[in-house]
Amino acid sequence: MIRLAFIGQATTAEAYGSIRTQLHRASWTAFAPIDIADGQDGRPLGQVVTVASPKVLFAEHTNDFDAVVIDAAFGQAENLVDAASTASKPTLASPLLANPSTLSPASPLFMPAHTWRFLPSIRAIKRSLDSGKLGEPGLLRIHRWLPLTASPQTLAERILPDTDLACWMFDGEPEKIWTLQSSDNPNYIQFHLGYANDRMAMIDITSSLPAGCDYFSLSIIGGAGAAYADDHHNMNLIYTGSQPNALLINQGRTDLAGQLQEFVDAIHEQRPAAVILEDATRANAVSEQIIASAKLNQVIERKENN
Amino acid sequence: MADPQKKFRAAVLSVVKHDYLPMAVAAHPRFELVVVADDAGSPDWVHERNQQFADKSGIPYVRDVAKTFTDYDLDLAVVSSEAERHCDLAVRATDAQLHVIADKPMSTRLSDCDRLVEAVQRNKVKFLLWNRNLLPAVIQTNEAIQSGAIGQLQAIHIDFYFSKDAGPTKGTRQPGDPPINWLDHQIEAHADGSDGGVGIEAVGELQIEGVYPLGYIRMLTGANVRRVFTRTATHFHQANVDNSVDDLATVSLELDRGIVGSLCIGRIGASSHPDIGEIKIHAIGSKGGLVIAEARPEVSIYYRDQPPAEFKNERVANENDFLLMDNFAHALDTDCEPILNAKDGRDIAATVFAALESSKTGQPVEVPY
Numbered sequence A: 001m002i003r004l005a006f007i008g009q010a011t012t013a014e015a016y017g018s019i020r021t022q023l024h025r026a027s028w029t030a031f032a033p034i035d036i037a038d039g040q041d042g043r044p045l046g047q048v049v050t051v052a053s054p055k056v057l058f059a060e061h062t063n064d065f066d067a068v069v070i071d072a073a074f075g076q077a078e079n080l081v082d083a084a085s086t087a088s089k090p091t092l093a094s095p096l097l098a099n100p101s102t103l104s105p106a107s108p109l110f111m112p113a114h115t116w117r118f119l120p121s122i123r124a125i126k127r128s129l130d131s132g133k134l135g136e137p138g139l140l141r142i143h144r145w146l147p148l149t150a151s152p153q154t155l156a157e158r159i160l161p162d163t164d165l166a167c168w169m170f171d172g173e174p175e176k177i178w179t180l181q182s183s184d185n186p187n188y189i190q191f192h193l194g195y196a197n198d199r200m201a202m203i204d205i206t207s208s209l210p211a212g213c214d215y216f217s218l219s220i221i222g223g224a225g226a227a228y229a230d231d232h233h234n235m236n237l238i239y240t241g242s243q244p245n246a247l248l249i250n251q252g253r254t255d256l257a258g259q260l261q262e263f264v265d266a267i268h269e270q271r272p273a274a275v276i277l278e279d280a281t282r283a284n285a286v287s288e289q290i291i292a293s294a295k296l297n298q299v300i301e302r303k304e305n306n
Numbered sequence B: 001m002a003d004p005q006k007k008f009r010a011a012v013l014s015v016v017k018h019d020y021l022p023m024a025v026a027a028h029p030r031f032e033l034v035v036v037a038d039d040a041g042s043p044d045w046v047h048e049r050n051q052q053f054a055d056k057s058g059i060p061y062v063r064d065v066a067k068t069f070t071d072y073d074l075d076l077a078v079v080s081s082e083a084e085r086h087c088d089l090a091v092r093a094t095d096a097q098l099h100v101i102a103d104k105p106m107s108t109r110l111s112d113c114d115r116l117v118e119a120v121q122r123n124k125v126k127f128l129l130w131n132r133n134l135l136p137a138v139i140q141t142n143e144a145i146q147s148g149a150i151g152q153l154q155a156i157h158i159d160f161y162f163s164k165d166a167g168p169t170k171g172t173r174q175p176g177d178p179p180i181n182w183l184d185h186q187i188e189a190h191a192d193g194s195d196g197g198v199g200i201e202a203v204g205e206l207q208i209e210g211v212y213p214l215g216y217i218r219m220l221t222g223a224n225v226r227r228v229f230t231r232t233a234t235h236f237h238q239a240n241v242d243n244s245v246d247d248l249a250t251v252s253l254e255l256d257r258g259i260v261g262s263l264c265i266g267r268i269g270a271s272s273h274p275d276i277g278e279i280k281i282h283a284i285g286s287k288g289g290l291v292i293a294e295a296r297p298e299v300s301i302y303y304r305d306q307p308p309a310e311f312k313n314e315r316v317a318n319e320n321d322f323l324l325m326d327n328f329a330h331a332l333d334t335d336c337e338p339i340l341n342a343k344d345g346r347d348i349a350a351t352v353f354a355a356l357e358s359s360k361t362g363q364p365v366e367v368p369y
Helices: A008-017 A054-060 A076-086 A120-130 A154-168 A256-269 A279-296 B021-028 B044-057 B063-072 B083-095 B112-125 B136-146 B182-192 B207-208 B211-221 B237-242 B321-336 B342-361
Strands: A002-008 A026-033 A065-072 A092-093 A109-110 A136-147 A176-181 A188-196 A199-209 A215-222 A225-230 A235-238 A245-248 B008-015 B029-035 B076-080 B097-102 B127-128 B153-162 B227-231 B247-255 B260-267 B280-286 B288-293 B298-300 B312-313
Touching: A002 A008, A002 A054, A008 A026, A008 A256, A026 A054, A026 B136, A054 A076, A054 B008, A054 B280, A065 A076, A065 A256, A065 B280, A076 A092, A092 A225, A092 A256, A109 A256, A109 B008, A120 A154, A120 A225, A120 A256, A120 B127, A136 A154, A136 B247, A136 B260, A154 A188, A154 A199, A176 A256, A176 A279, A188 A279, A188 B153, A188 B247, A188 B260, A199 B153, A199 B227, A199 B247, A199 B260, A199 B280, A199 B288, A215 B288, A225 B211, A235 B207, A245 B127, A245 B288, B008 B021, B008 B044, B008 B063, B008 B083, B021 B029, B021 B044, B021 B076, B021 B321, B029 B044, B029 B063, B063 B083, B076 B083, B083 B112, B097 B321, B112 B342, B136 B211, B136 B288, B153 B207, B153 B211, B153 B237, B153 B288, B207 B247, B207 B260, B211 B260, B211 B280, B211 B342, B247 B321, B247 B342
Parallel strands: A002 A026, A002 A065, A065 A092, A092 A109, A136 A199, B008 B029, B008 B076, B076 B097, B097 B127, B153 B260
Antiparallel strands: A136 A215, A176 A188, A188 A199, A215 A225, A235 A245, B153 B280, B227 B247, B247 B260, B280 B288, B298 B312
16 A cells, blocks of 8 residues: 655645545545645545644654645645655656756656646547557647636646647647737737648647636547547537536546555556656657747747657 | 529530530429530540430520521530630630539630630620639628628638548559540549549549538638648549549638638548538637538438438538529529629639648649639
């Protein structure tokens, strides 16, 4: 049984607490709030030792857990990953915008939290792709629209998930990048990625929807088939007068559960996790180039590095 | 205003592709087909198809276009020839003071499109480039945007995938086999309706079908595309590989008024969708977003021994053809412009040619106006 410590906010602890009964071969044993105001709010995780801070966790409680899950803001996460690495604890950590300085090939298992890869729809599509059913992927199309209140703060954070999905689906880095932004909407970006062998991705992301539901659509067109994951297809209707309203079906937190189980399984099986530091490094590097293309108003050309 | 009861007499100038265009004209009560015409020097297969259509329609086939113009008291010409002849036939018709309805693509050369725009203006006639702008879902999109439902339009995206095959799949040509001849392939493809690019000059999907999504964008935004960046691929069909034309493309668009957008288009193979393909419109405005399935409304029909190639979801309430012809009749009656006129068609063609250039250079390309 792997003993897990959680470093993060109480709201995220609640999310992890809601899936704790789904977890095999692991349980929560410690909680360190990032926000001191969260106090004892690690209770949703179950019977855990709650410490005052991550610093205290690593200084005084390393015997209380075998591995650590970190959910922290960019910048903060890198330092915590360094601390976990120094303590030789396998780590699952928030998406990173920089590589932790202490990680090396000899470091304990490290898994960047790319939760978007574990969405049920994305997993189904990736399985189809990996099985060869769709043939060689040729085009990836993503529309991701979010309310500003539900969006990450920085542009780099907003584009990271879909940049990673594109590189993951095409198993490489783009050779060409062309980005457009809207002069009227600073929360809008679209980027056009060209991969080797004429493969391509077209992605638009906006954080300007009114408060409320978000929208996500991903299509991948392969040489032998295509897959479509579209919120539009997964709406039900409610009639309360005038035009009906659409209700997006809740897909639960199987993404979080799947990611955490993969982390635990990788530790148990002493193998690399399904997401590794190089994936995060690649996605970050491409994201930087996407933003650079917009700033420079230029096509960014990269030599594929696979 | 002209006589609203007048029935317009149309000549069909070549009908070598699917016959949806002249049939749509014939189906409208304000129009009648009176003759099929083509040049005497056209190849035999063209004459055969023209004759077949004339016989089916119960009208004569004349192998002399100019003579038809003088002998049949015509009001308009319906051009449905090989792509590279569209503009030439249309210009000859306009010079005979005939209005014109032409199939897409407008031409395989931008210079031809410019020539046609000039001829239409000089002869003060009307020109309609066939399009899908009056599909029910597209009308709904337009109404939503024009009503301000999503505020000021900021971005528009069209996904336009035709899940049709087009002959042998990529990679199936055996060593020693000759490359597929484009025209021969298109002639053979007539049987299953996948001969959208019929002509001597090979044309990719961006050229064949691009007018549809770009027509949506033009109508929905009322803006010209200023610059494009494009990736193209031959991902599916051996005929496209052998003739170096795309069957998959993505285009980034910069339009007037700061609007941005994109187009994903392809002929992605029949196995890729249960129906004709995933065709969607996504629009973002200052107050929200809009997601539209272009194929709706539709009904689903399944039954034992259903042919695999039969669409299981059938579009219904599709009055696009009728409404286009109504729109054209209105243009003739009131001397206003039809929904996609020669200048619109030319500007869309210019966008397509700029996109194709961008795909070759790997750089953004300005659209020439």
